[in-house]
Amino acid sequence: MSIFKYLFLIFLPFTVFTACNEDPVNGGEEEVSEEPNEENFNYVAEGTYALNVIYFIPNDVSEIAESHRRISEILFDGQAFVNKYMKEYGFGNKTYNMMVDKAKNRVKIIYLNGEHPINYYPYEGGGSKILKEVDAYFEKHPTEKKSLHSLIITPVKDQDNRDVPYYGLGRNCFALDYSGLDVKYLGENSKRGSDASKFIGGILHELGHALNLPHNKQKVSDDSKSDRGTALMGSGNYTYGSTPTFLTEASCAILNNCQVISDYNGAYYEDVSLTLDSVQVAFEAGNIRLFGKIQSDQKVNHVCIYHDPAIDDADYDAVSWVAPILNNNTFEQTMPINELYLRNETPYVLRLQFTFENGNSLSKSFSYYFKNGEPVFEFGDRDYLPRNEWAINDYSSQEEQGEGDTGRAAHLIDNAPLTYWHSQWASGVVAKFPHFISIDMNQTHDVAGFSFLQRNGARKVKDIEIYTSNDNQNWQMQGKFKLSAINTVQHVALSETSGFRYFKVVFLSAHDGDQYASMAEIMCYSE
Incomplete structure (x- = not known):
């Protein structure tokens, strides 16, 4: 002692x-x-x-x-x-x-x-x-x-x-x-x-x-x-x-919610949960306009909005705004881009930190970038195609044991963000890159882009290729893309809207540099 x-x-x-x-x-x-x-x-x-x-x-x-x-x-x-x-x-x-x-x-x-x-x-x-x-x-x-x-x-x-x-x-x-x-x-x-x-x-x-x-x-x-x-x-x-x-x-x-400052009468720092039901973002007249709606199990009083240049691992240069959570659980904020220091071809992380009355907080992060002096957003609500008729067409591997009740390819399209597909790693077999998943949408759809939700944990995918087909035999490459290591929905826009029934995503690398890959959800949008 x-x-x-x-x-x-x-x-x-x-x-x-x-x-x-x-x-x-x-x-x-x-x-x-x-x-x-x-x-x-x-x-x-x-x-x-x-x-x-x-x-x-x-x-x-x-x-x-x-x-x-x-x-x-x-x-x-x-x-x-x-x-x-x-x-x-x-x-x-x-x-x-x-x-x-x-x-x-x-x-x-x-x-x-x-x-x-x-x-x-x-x-x-x-x-x-x-x-x-x-x-x-x-x-x-x-x-x-x-x-x-x-x-x-x-x-x-x-x-x-x-x-x-x-x-x-x-x-x-x-x-x-x-x-x-x-x-x-x-x-x-x-x-x-x-x-x-x-x-x-x-x-x-x-x-x-x-x-x-x-x-x-x-x-x-x-x-x-x-x-x-x-x-x-x-x-x-x-x-x-x-x-x-x-x-x-x-x-x-x-x-305002800190234990040694607040006048809150309940227990501080108990676990909280929050769902971001909707987030919309637009650039108009020199301003970034942000709107969102949440659900939470405890009272949230504000959201702190940080625009953090993604040019290093630090957040000293994150410029911030605050929006109150309104009675209908919505928030909105208008932010002039001339208040940001870096605007020329700069990648950004937009971090929303929701402050709970009990002192806890939860963050949701999104990526965007500046091009020709204007912000380009690859997140926010899209007109998603229904997935109730979708089916897994083929896959390179899936984990059937080591991830418990998840890990299967079907979890990519189950509309459950906490489940995920994982490449095979248990039973002494480690599947190596490239991995792939192909999906049958059951009918031809006009698609403007894809949306991905990374797993909320390790094995986030970095580099991907997307292929499309109408007959499951002849495949057309739509491009190579890079995903961010964030656990909120991010979008990949096609060069032009394309009609197809089948699509295949090939996973080429992971952010952690290992051979494993994982993904929570894949969606398509029409506009």
Whole structure:
């Protein structure tokens, strides 16, 4: 069993000690006032749930002087920052709750002595090691854990040469403390000032992740606004306190349901489900117009709409909008494309993040791209052909054992998104690319394109070929196409509408690079 200590600063009651610490960055000495005895603080919760704040001290590192005052002031500054934008966007007089002593202007911080030296907790992998010790502390002291959200700060001797966790990890986040981490240096034209922006902004950025926030970028028009500027959950951790920095409406919509902010009376973060019954998208007069309808088992209050350039694996550059879920379970939003930074031949992921009242969220993703400066959409509702008379004509293989009650070719046309076809892999036989499925539509139809729903899991198909026939003997190739690794319906348009009875899809590769392939649904549309 690990041994943990709750570290108190112990001094004589009613006595103030002062010490002079040399400032290694700007030179000179600075007077430091030590804290009174920790037992003199009277912490009160600001809400039903409060943020856990932990100061984690490896066994070869010391607490940085005045950490209690400095971190308290940083977190109060962050509270005011969040509150400002929650009110501006109409979410109410809200911010994250903490355990505080308002009279002494202090936040409750759990000082926790780590079992190992600092090099045991590096950036890569150190977060999970620290969490193991934090969780053990809370298991031993359950009343100390005030919510499911924690900020964990590790002291370092040199902020420029650090190797400690500094990121979000689930509903926990990690940041660092050093001697110059103080709100009084924000905006100062010096290295000390720029470091304060970077590391205080960094604390609040990572705290955003612990409070459920993804990355996102400001709109183009925000760059020049004095009350906007740079989004905190983009690169705002470098501008906080020095140039205009703000929270986007999408960030506030998610924070509105967070356990340490919301006034929701039920159980937080219980499982939820959602079906996107309809989604329609169009480009008109310089605007992307989006409409959708949902079904859900718990209340959804907003959908956050992210336009994320698919040129890397990060989402720092995702520009966002918010739409409320209306009483008829619909949503709609108009989004000018001149608010997007990249529009020339750029692929995008459109991510819809539905925010539930209980704090959970679910996302649906779609792909589109810009061509000649205009967006091209390969998703959205189509006039699908009925499939009740369709039948599997032939297939290269199917999995009949290893996928349980699914895996058969017939599951491609059963109108059940949770079932899927899977290439054979069990019984010691692994079918290799290319795989194929051919389908008999039972009569000739005029088809404008095909729609595919990837399996919600592994083995997503990447490259395909499509062939068509009227006699099941002579086949005409309609083209080669590339599917995205997303689990929402995506469309493949033919070069021209074509009439046929049979079609064959040949699967050439998978996104994970293995020999296996899987697909949930195949459909055809007439226009």
